[in-house]
Amino acid sequence: MGRIVVTDRAGERHEIKLEPGDNVMDPLRELSNGIEALCGGMCSCATCHVFVEPEWAAKLEGAQDDELELLEETENYRKDESRLSCQIEFSDKLDGMRFTIAPEE
Numbered sequence: 001m002g003r004i005v006v007t008d009r010a011g012e013r014h015e016i017k018l019e020p021g022d023n024v025m026d027p028l029r030e031l032s033n034g035i036e037a038l039c040g041g042m043c044s045c046a047t048c049h050v051f052v053e054p055e056w057a058a059k060l061e062g063a064q065d066d067e068l069e070l071l072e073e074t075e076n077y078r079k080d081e082s083r084l085s086c087q088i089e090f091s092d093k094l095d096g097m098r099f100t101i102a103p104e105e
């Protein structure tokens with residue numbers, strides 16, 4: 001069991017518990033000011049866009065080409081922070097990871 005710290009679109013901070021192997025997108029859909037995740041994690045909508053704090057972003061596996069292409073098309077793309085939360089699998093090394101949900105587009 002570990003945790004992530006998420007700032008939602010209203011600026012409210014949430015601490016969420018996760019198990020290794022959990023998809024980070026899932027609990028973000030439950031937040032009232034969370035993500036839409038319209039494609040359900042198929043890496044085709046970018047409505048699960050988050051800004052991962054740089055120290056944590058460096059610990060993530062690099063984005064695949066399809067994730068990167070989608071992110072670069074968003075209005076709020078940030079080169080060193082933008083990720084699709086559906087493409088992040090929680091693991092022990094991500095315990096304590098902090099990120100902010102990107103603005104709605």
Ligand code: FES
Nearest residue numbers: 039041045046086
């Ligand atoms: S949920 Fe659609 S790209 Fe992540």
